[in-house]
Amino acid sequence: MTMTEAGLHRVLEPEGVLPQAARRLDTDPRIRPDEVRVRVERLNLDAASYRQLHTAHGGDPDAIRREVLEIVRSRGKMHNPVTGSGGMLVGVVDEAGPDSPLGLKPGDRIATLVSLTLTPLAIDDGLARWDGRSEQVPASGHAILFARSIAAVLPADLPVPLALSVMDVCGAPALTRRVVTRAAAGGVAPVVAVLGAAGKSGSLSLAAARRAGAARTIGLVPSEDEERRLAATGLADRVVRADARDPVAVAAAIGEPAGVTVVCVDVPGCEHGAILATAPGGTVVFFSMATSFSAAALGAEGLAADVTMLIGNGYVPGHAALALDLLRAEPGVRALFTAGPGRDSAQ
């Protein structure tokens, strides 16, 4: 790809880095021929980012709102400097450059499927309509999409917040499907364990794993409440309860180690439990942005664990369509998305 397709020209500092690595982006509303300008309606903050903001400000909604505004003002993007994560947005296409390859036209209501950490964003309403109490942020302003951005027109048959929630985590079921399909193609259908299974990415990953040919699915959740709710959906063959940050408890709850373990718990410290829960030769897929690279690498080494560890790539071709199809086809997934807490995990 060319560097303009990747948005390099919008980087103000430091020079020569890609937009996600930039401290500050240029939010100039005048677009290049291959860009698209979107009128923003809503932000969906990454769960780890919202949790960090919530904790840092003791849950004070005004303080959380002020910090989000300050981040966007100073960086030209909603890129939480502590967690390194962003989120996504929904809006209406305002102007599409003649050379944009995204196939969008003015008036399309879309969701961005690339992170807010690399999307030029300006807010013009002070987030006055946001109560600061969840990661769903009603907002007014504009955002810029590059030639290589990924944006999906919102489906007509689903409420916007629901579609947005699904698209926000759609990389997880898509990569889970791929990993389970490949493992099954190797001859033995794998047992799949999902940590944080009652959350959004977790429930979609469970559904994707079963459809991809998992021999058996195990959903691990932290509380009795989630245990009951997940069991009611029938998405997992077995529902178990443990604190995902406690490796000893996780290993005991999972029992016989899994062939594929999917980590969807958005709190730090779940690496070792996931490794212990995985059989030699198996695969751990880390989707949580709270994952520590060194804890995972050194943990596996320290446990002499011969497991393949994947960094959960948010982009797999066809991911949005797959996740929306899972939501439509699985009443259990929809139940967890609509009745559950806003957070991706209840830990």
Add this chain to the structure above:
Amino acid sequence: MTMTEAGLHRVLEPEGVLPQAARRLDTDPRIRPDEVRVRVERLNLDAASYRQLHTAHGGDPDAIRREVLEIVRSRGKMHNPVTGSGGMLVGVVDEAGPDSPLGLKPGDRIATLVSLTLTPLAIDDGLARWDGRSEQVPASGHAILFARSIAAVLPADLPVPLALSVMDVCGAPALTRRVVTRAAAGGVAPVVAVLGAAGKSGSLSLAAARRAGAARTIGLVPSEDEERRLAATGLADRVVRADARDPVAVAAAIGEPAGVTVVCVDVPGCEHGAILATAPGGTVVFFSMATSFSAAALGAEGLAADVTMLIGNGYVPGHAALALDLLRAEPGVRALFTAGPGRDSAQ
């Protein structure tokens, strides 16, 4: 495995976590029946850890020494709290419990192949023989190995510091071999690019990639000096020069994207260059402890890059023997190990 095998009983705080996650370990020299006590002769600090210490103290050897001593004293292990990384050690077996499965006996000179971040360690000489100028640290004290530790008896045909350097990075060539072998088995031998190719893990990975059937190998280095030295070894089919932290420069230097990209540069900020250097459907293997999980995950998403990203697991069965064999068989690898700078990369 049992939790005792993993060393859980040596964790002082917080309770119930595995040794790598612990703030503090118990260094009591009295061993359990399945433990081994080692008389320490030398520490080999992780390159990222030494670099951080060196930078934080402006290269002052006394200040670096004091901080290492304080870390070991307060944590009961050499676990750099900033980088999260450790290193390894060499020593002589002092006492082996009757139930230890490691096959060691008193007098064996060994290297630990699990990280210092989870190895109980006490220093008793104030590191008086260390000049603070490299990550190779002569030291006196004792360390404890658990039942599931990995330790290798040092080979008789190689100098100890050389064998230690090789074993320290032996996970990289082993995982590179596995990834390249699998890619080649898929029908098309991959082009393999190694970032930080003139360093220890880089040169071993280049050699492993070629032997595993790479169609072509490309070594990326940061300086003219390394370019010349790597070219002289013949380990890479092509040697190119760029700052690995500059994605634009990396992509330009590599040219046609690689099927497998191996990241051995121990400085932060190399994720995006590696992703840009990799073809759709390809694999990036991150070995550097300076890798940021979120930068990799969000970077791939932001670039709409359908690449598989692996967390470099330091443990692959047979890794030490493979790396030592590569060193013995490849004069180019040995030349880089013995003539190069102590650091894993010269950036």
